[in-house]
Amino acid sequence: MEQLIQKLKEEIIDALNLSEMNPEQIDDKAPLFIDGLGLDSIDALELTVLLEKKYGLRISTAEEGKKVLYSVRSMAEFITANGKA
Amino acid sequence: MEAFIDGISAISPQKTLDGSVFLQELQEYKGVHALKCIEPPYSDFLDPMASRRMSRIVKMGACAAMKCLKEASLENPGAIITGTGLGCIEDTEKFLTSLYTNEEKLLNPTPFIQSTHNTVAAAIALMLKCNSYNNTYVHRGFSFESALLDGLMLLHEGTAERVLVGGLDELTNHSFAITNRLGFWKRQPIDSLRLLEYKSKGSLAGEGVAFFALNREKSEKTIAMIRSIDTIFNPGTPAETERRLSVFVEKAAGGMGKLDLIVLGMNGDPEMDEVYRHLVNTLFGLVPCAYFKHLCGEYDTASSFALYLAAAILKEQKVPEAIRLDKRSIGQIKNILVYNHVRNSNHSMFVVSAC
Numbered sequence: 267m268e269q270l271i272q273k274l275k276e277e278i279i280d281a282l283n284l285s286e287m288n289p290e291q292i293d294d295k296a297p298l299f300i301d302g303l304g305l306d307s308i309d310a311l312e313l314t315v316l317l318e319k320k321y322g323l324r325i326s327t328a329e330e331g332k333k334v335l336y337s338v339r340s341m342a343e344f345i346t347a348n349g350k351a
Numbered sequence: 352m353e354a355f356i357d358g359i360s361a362i363s364p365q366k367t368l369d370g371s372v373f374l375q376e377l378q379e380y381k382g383v384h385a386l387k388c389i390e391p392p393y394s395d396f397l398d399p400m401a402s403r404r405m406s407r408i409v410k411m412g413a414c415a416a417m418k419c420l421k422e423a424s425l426e427n428p429g430a431i432i433t434g435t436g437l438g439c440i441e442d443t444e445k446f447l448t449s450l451y452t453n454e455e456k457l458l459n460p461t462p463f464i465q466s467t468h469n470t471v472a473a474a475i476a477l478m479l480k481c482n483s484y485n486n487t488y489v490h491r492g493f494s495f496e497s498a499l500l501d502g503l504m505l506l507h508e509g510t511a512e513r514v515l516v517g518g519l520d521e522l523t524n525h526s527f528a529i530t531n532r533l534g535f536w537k538r539q540p541i542d543s544l545r546l547l548e549y550k551s552k553g554s555l556a557g558e559g560v561a562f563f564a565l566n567r568e569k570s571e572k573t574i575a576m577i578r579s580i581d582t583i584f585n586p587g588t589p590a591e592t593e594r595r596l597s598v599f600v601e602k603a604a605g606g607m608g609k610l611d612l613i614v615l616g617m618n619g620d621p622e623m624d625e626v627y628r629h630l631v632n633t634l635f636g637l638v639p640c641a642y643f644k645h646l647c648g649e650y651d652t653a654s655s656f657a658l659y660l661a662a663a664i665l666k667e668q669k670v671p672e673a674i675r676l677d678k679r680s681i682g683q684i685k686n687i688l689v690y691n692h693v694r695n696s697n698h699s700m701f702v703v704s705a706c
Contacts, residue, residue: 281459282403283403283404284403285399285403286399286400286403304400308404308460308461308464311460312459312460312461315457315458315459315460318457319457
């Protein structure tokens with residue numbers, strides 16, 4: 267899990283052009299949106315594309331999206347639960 | 352229609368972002384086919400979190416606009432108007448490439464959102480939280496002219512007191528390759544400041560961003576004034592251009608004799624430069640002439656660089672030797688005619704005066 271979280275952080279930094287950040291600055295459990303990392307709705311779309319492109323996983327509903335994209339850890343748990351880790 | 356220029360800013364292949372250095376230290380590029388902009392450290396002007404999604408042209412545009420507004424002490428303009436020939440072509444290419452390689456699936460939203468031509472004007476408005484008139488003109492070689500004309504009309508009609516007008520175009524590898532196949536650029540690499548010495552077909556590709564803060568009234572920030580602007584589409588012959596230009600100068604400045612300098616858009620392609628040479632030998636008489644495309648290259652909105660150059664010359668009262676076409680003596684510079692054309696189709700002219 268920890269290895270996956272580290273990899274996800276690097277992929278998020280790359281996908282969202284967070285070039286001023288490094289993986290250590292991202293808290294696994296902190297919310298990605300509004301508070302925490304301060305991401306917005308376009309970032310949510312970018313993360314959805316990332317999950318599908320890199321892990322072959324689709325988020326089917328807005329409710330599921332809110333849960334999965336809550337934090338880096340929740341994304342990693344979603345990937346692991348679907349056997350794509 | 353007149354307007355006062357309170358602020359200017361440009362990002363170009365020259366050191367234009369620091370206006371005091373630009374005319375003193377012209378940059379020469381050796382063995383090149385194209386000129387690319389000297390980009391500033393964007394973090395000095397833009398919030399990294401806000402600019403992280405911006406492509407190069409959006410960053411350059413936003414950065415130049417912020418600097419222009421700061422120079423004019425203008426916080427919230429009554430209108431933001433831009434002109435661009437190709438818009439945000441880098442993100443358009445990214446989006447189309449992704450569309451093709453991913454078979455129209457899994458498309459990243461950012462390049463799609465930012466591939467529209469009005470992204471720069473919109474980004475500036477978002478940064479300023481400016482809800483005023485916001486428009487972008489995409490009319491090839493008349494893009495900047497249309498934006499400027501719109502800005503002048505808003506001021507003239509009293510719809511806005513102060514407006515921000517800009518011209519912008521970026522050069523990408525793809526756009527260069529395509530226009531190169533069309534024969535737009537010289538085949539052999541050249542030294543930029545010697546552009547007019549090469550007699551081969553084609554020009555030097557370029558790019559740039561220039562912004563102007565315009566005011567209805569003269570202010571303590573005013574550095575120059577735009578007296579008039581006109582355009583001619585496909586004039587047909589150099590003689591027809593001469594006739595139209597003569598009428599324009601008579602109306603805008605009171606005749607050729609009132610001009611202290613003419614800035615021409617010669618681009619080094621003998622076919623394209625024919626009309627300029629005709630005018631130098633006929634209409635322009637003894638008025639000192641200069642040119643500018645060896646500084647910024649050729650692109651659809653290069654006339655915005657020329658307007659920036661004219662305003663900078665009026666402000667600094669300095670004409671570098673490297674842009675002069677002749678050795679005629681130049682005294683105090685009060686009136687400058689800028690005359691440019693793109694591909695011999697879009698001809699434009701401005702008269703800019705000192706205040």
